[in-house]
Amino acid sequence: MKRPLGAQLSHMLRDRGVDVIFGIPGVHNQELYRGIEEAGITHILARHEQGAGFMADGYARATGTPGVAYVITGPGLCNIMTPMGQAYSDSVPMLVLSSCLDETQEYRGQLHQMKDQQAAAGTVADWSAQANTALAAYGLVERAFEEFELNRPRPKHIQVPITKLEADADPAPFPNQSALRTKAQPPDVAPVVSLLNLAKRPLFILGGGCRSNEWRQILTQLGAACFTTYAGRGMAGVNYPLDFGAMLPRPGSADVIASADLVVAVGAELGEVDLWRRELGHKATLIRVDLDPEVLSDHHRAAVKIQADSASFARVLWAVTEDAKPATGWTAEEVAEARARWRAEVDAERPGIVPVIDALRAAMPADTMIYSDMTQFAYVAKEVWDMAYPHHWHHPTGFGTLGYALPAGIGGAIGRRGKPTAVIAGDYGFHYTMQELGVAVELGLPLPIILWDNGKLKEIEDSMVRGQIAPNAVVARNPDFCKLAEAFGARSAAPSTLDALQDAVRAAFEADGPTLIYITPDIL
Incomplete structure (x- = not known):
């Protein structure tokens, strides 16, 4: 009609x-x-x-x-x-x-x-x-x-x-059969397999474009090490012994990449916000697998380029390398040593945050989907918080906009009702979209909102100091965030110890509405 x-x-x-x-x-x-x-x-x-x-x-x-x-x-x-x-x-x-x-x-x-x-x-x-x-x-x-x-x-x-x-107007046409995406086939991955057969230290870089669950098995049967981008965390699961984690921004990662004799980047843009440097650091052959021709033709100048979706590429690679002899060039000890060194660097750059992150991670179910904002707490967490599942941590990585976490977390919680979802925001970014707390209250979403309040735009202040600029316009008057949350009809908690933080998070997942959990650096 x-x-x-x-x-x-x-x-x-x-x-x-x-x-x-x-x-x-x-x-x-x-x-x-x-x-x-x-x-x-x-x-x-x-x-x-x-x-x-x-x-x-x-x-x-x-x-x-x-x-x-x-x-x-x-x-x-x-x-x-x-x-x-x-x-x-x-x-x-x-x-x-x-x-x-x-x-x-x-x-x-x-x-x-x-x-x-x-x-x-x-x-x-x-x-x-x-x-x-x-x-x-x-x-x-x-x-x-x-x-x-x-x-x-x-x-x-x-x-x-x-x-x-x-x-x-007349009704819209009924949906037709969707077009089928071109899938990778065994001949498409033949050049990759040939190079893998010769490699002793193959290294994979897995990005947010990876959309398959086979990567841990693939890495294991190939004896390959891996890095992930921030968006690719969880692709190797937890405790894979040759996983360097989301440590690509560490300067020392370039040396590790240079030591590989084959680098395969799948679904990874390898842009500035992935590396925080222009060059990847590879000296060996670089293989790129991506849907986007712009990525395949970028300044990293891959020697082998495959335009394909990552899921079909992974399935074919898994099948054709099932009987491969694993490479033996990497050791779990060198990976663990590098990760420990980089974790110490992260802790030294932004002191006092890592222990809070460890406590928070221990209190959350492994399948929690997390939405974070542009805040130092998230910057640290993205490097040291290992994810058990892929695509379970979402951050405004590229555009880098403040105010993302709360409304995005609300959208995520609506999309996965009955499953745990959490928000991590800084005090300043929370100001941008804090009015959306009313939506979470209306919908009764059991959403823990971790609010890290260091009383300032600390990342900007630190950058000004490094640039020998007298810090200016980095402190804003904050409200009483707990009272603010309660005014919206949400719950609030202000734990003063890490044990109390964990109790507050667990209770928030069981609540019948959102809970703002207010923490400061004094929690240590």
């Missing part, structure tokens, strides 16, 4: 598996809301469009399915552009649908008017497009979902003029 296009779009999204939409309604996009309940979709009302975008991001990371957000013309879209930029840099599938004005050139002074809304969104999205007909809107949605499956997942933006959203 005919319905306004806004309603038809909600039905179309439901037909493609969308069951949650994040957003804020307004007079310009209210037609999108006409069909949400009828389509059987749950809408999560954020307190700010930035929160809605981060929730969609967190939901997508938790579920592996696209996060969807509805926003209004102009300021609504501008507010969600920061999350879109984060999703772009971290390869997160997100679909943002917004309204737009019908005409902006001749008629000025309209509500929410921008000079070029579509172009603005295009600076932080994979693409931004305007649909001037119902068929165009349906086609763009279809294209977005196909690309989420086939290409490197990144955010898309579709805008529809207000009058088009209001106009009656």
